[in-house]
Amino acid sequence: MAASAVLAATSAVQAQKVVDSPYIESASSSSIDIERVTLTDSVTVLDMHGYYRPHMWIRIVPETVLMAGGKAYAARDAKGAELGKELWMPESGDSVFTLYFEPLPLDTRTFDFIEGNEPGAFRIWGVDLSGEKSHSPAAIKPVASDVAYPEFMWETGESRLTLHFPEKNRNGRSVSLILTSPVFGQEEIRPDSTAGDVISFRFPQYGTCRASLVLDSREVLVSGFLIAPGDDVQVDVNTHKSGDMLMARRRGMASDEALASFSGRYADVNNLSAYDYGISSLNLSPFMNPNGDAGVYGEMIDLYNNARRGVESMDIPQVIKAMSIIDMSMGLAYSMGVRTAIRVNERLEEKPVPADSAQFVIDTCGPSADDIKRMAEMFDLSDDRFLLSDFPGYGMALLFGWRGHFADPERIKDIKTVCSVIDLAKSGTMTQENFAALDSLSNPLFAAALRKMNDDKVAQIASYKEKVKIETVPDVADGELFDAIVAPHKGKVVIVDFWNTWCGPCRASITSNEPLKDDVFADDDIVWIYLADTSSSLPAYLTFINGVRGLHYRMSEEQMQSFYKQFNLDGIPSYVLVRRDGTYSLRNDFRDHALMKKSILEALAE
Numbered sequence: 001m002a003a004s005a006v007l008a009a010t011s012a013v014q015a016q017k018v019v020d021s022p023y024i025e026s027a028s029s030s031s032i033d034i035e036r037v038t039l040t041d042s043v044t045v046l047d048m049h050g051y052y053r054p055h056m057w058i059r060i061v062p063e064t065v066l067m068a069g070g071k072a073y074a075a076r077d078a079k080g081a082e083l084g085k086e087l088w089m090p091e092s093g094d095s096v097f098t099l100y101f102e103p104l105p106l107d108t109r110t111f112d113f114i115e116g117n118e119p120g121a122f123r124i125w126g127v128d129l130s131g132e133k134s135h136s137p138a139a140i141k142p143v144a145s146d147v148a149y150p151e152f153m154w155e156t157g158e159s160r161l162t163l164h165f166p167e168k169n170r171n172g173r174s175v176s177l178i179l180t181s182p183v184f185g186q187e188e189i190r191p192d193s194t195a196g197d198v199i200s201f202r203f204p205q206y207g208t209c210r211a212s213l214v215l216d217s218r219e220v221l222v223s224g225f226l227i228a229p230g231d232d233v234q235v236d237v238n239t240h241k242s243g244d245m246l247m248a249r250r251r252g253m254a255s256d257e258a259l260a261s262f263s264g265r266y267a268d269v270n271n272l273s274a275y276d277y278g279i280s281s282l283n284l285s286p287f288m289n290p291n292g293d294a295g296v297y298g299e300m301i302d303l304y305n306n307a308r309r310g311v312e313s314m315d316i317p318q319v320i321k322a323m324s325i326i327d328m329s330m331g332l333a334y335s336m337g338v339r340t341a342i343r344v345n346e347r348l349e350e351k352p353v354p355a356d357s358a359q360f361v362i363d364t365c366g367p368s369a370d371d372i373k374r375m376a377e378m379f380d381l382s383d384d385r386f387l388l389s390d391f392p393g394y395g396m397a398l399l400f401g402w403r404g405h406f407a408d409p410e411r412i413k414d415i416k417t418v419c420s421v422i423d424l425a426k427s428g429t430m431t432q433e434n435f436a437a438l439d440s441l442s443n444p445l446f447a448a449a450l451r452k453m454n455d456d457k458v459a460q461i462a463s464y465k466e467k468v469k470i471e472t473v474p475d476v477a478d479g480e481l482f483d484a485i486v487a488p489h490k491g492k493v494v495i496v497d498f499w500n501t502w503c504g505p506c507r508a509s510i511t512s513n514e515p516l517k518d519d520v521f522a523d524d525d526i527v528w529i530y531l532a533d534t535s536s537s538l539p540a541y542l543t544f545i546n547g548v549r550g551l552h553y554r555m556s557e558e559q560m561q562s563f564y565k566q567f568n569l570d571g572i573p574s575y576v577l578v579r580r581d582g583t584y585s586l587r588n589d590f591r592d593h594a595l596m597k598k599s600i601l602e603a604l605a606e
Helices: 002-014 239-251 267-273 293-313 318-350 355-365 367-377 384-388 395-401 407-425 432-440 446-464 478-489 504-518 540-546 555-568 593-605
Strands: 015-021 026-027 030-039 044-051 065-068 070-080 096-101 110-114 123-128 156-164 175-181 185-189 192-193 198-206 209-215 218-229 231-239 261-264 492-500 526-533 550-553 574-578 585-586
Touching: 026 030, 026 239, 030 110, 030 239, 070 540, 096 504, 123 395, 156 446, 175 198, 185 407, 185 526, 192 209, 198 355, 218 231, 218 261, 218 267, 261 267, 267 318, 293 318, 318 355, 318 367, 318 384, 318 395, 318 593, 407 432, 407 446, 407 540, 432 446, 478 492, 478 526, 478 555, 478 574, 492 593, 504 526, 504 593, 526 555, 540 550
Parallel strands: 156 231, 492 526, 526 550
Antiparallel strands: 015 030, 026 123, 030 044, 044 096, 065 070, 065 110, 070 096, 110 123, 156 198, 175 185, 175 209, 192 198, 209 218, 231 261, 492 574, 574 585
């Protein structure tokens, strides 16, 4: 009997396998990590670590499975969290919990963690249990010193970007290209075509731009790389980077793999920039509160100087060091300009002043002469390298508070003209008077870019007007407008979505719902109504709604404000669910996409 007991105990020990800090091939998010896997004959246990913003939540849905050998192993239970319920993050921004699944075979070599079928759900691929894979640091992180600082190209051109990114890793999400021009601001570019793992973009470009590729969840995929006007750039995403980032965080260090590889005019510097050099960003947001005395500007400069000295002391490529310092310098100039603008606006709201006193107000609200002198000794915004910054606020930096200390008068004059017409050019509504103003510009790029931008937007509007339909807004009083819009659909379930193109979460939600219209929402008794206003420029609006199935209304900002009052909206996206009997209610809990789906299906069943 004693021998049998020992044998049973030995068998119990053998019927268990523990893998600490498993190798991970790739992940859809950095918000959760698998830190230990325990396999037994009766259960598979995953010790998880969640990372998110303090006082925000993450959630693991009950449909979560482990995929191994073509078979799904379902979630059974959780500890430290509840399946399907919000797990709120503490002040530290991280939390630990345990998930229990049906038992994987003890000889399982690898599995995937799949958290439901929703676009953007947590997914962790290639969790290795064999022990054969491990993190192997990159041979040598590049520290090349012979890559020259990139030059800004004062040209316009038609550019192309081809992204290679596996469908699996996109996880049902779309990808957009964000172009950042310090002079002309930011613009979101939607794909020209998508075929399997290849996504193509084609777009007009006005001068060199910084660019980022973002998923529809607004998660940044690749950021801060340069594109030249007229360039043809190939971007290959390193999908293992996401897994390496999780494993690197466990080791308390930065990932040493490149985020992507690039071709094109700026390939040398982009390929260097694809590595994480551990440079901390300059956070000046706490200083944006307009309260406080003028000494705050000096504190901002001191913080900048400390950060700059830190970068200068780092053993990193010289061009990366120089570009980082330019970004920090631009960030300082922009942030001080924003703070000045905020203070000026508050001063003017308290007591309006004559137009000829406006400069006096700026002088009294902005940095002191000593602070300006300190900055003038550190950098000069007339340097074209500032046009390669990742900040879209070059005009703000020049026009608020600097009074010619950092740029020649001609450039400031040009920027003032650009700022006066840029929104019109982006909406394709420039007038002959606006075009005439361009004749005074000293830099030919600005005039050429604004003319081409306006012409491109006019052509874009004409193209999309043939493809999409904008519904006619009913001619009724504002208080009757909502009822007039939904009344024709009584007997059906109507989802009314208040949104605008400049709202990232709005776009993400709309994009996430679109594929479901061919799946769980493939029902003629569901009507989708999208309400936006004219704060969304017409080109951006038409571009986005192309392919979004439903009824689209574009109304005045005053009409949108009437909805804010009618439903006491706290922002967008906001949703109203209209039931079959015509009754309706505000459902901002639909910001939770899984709950939206569940509630719509329940309303259909009524």
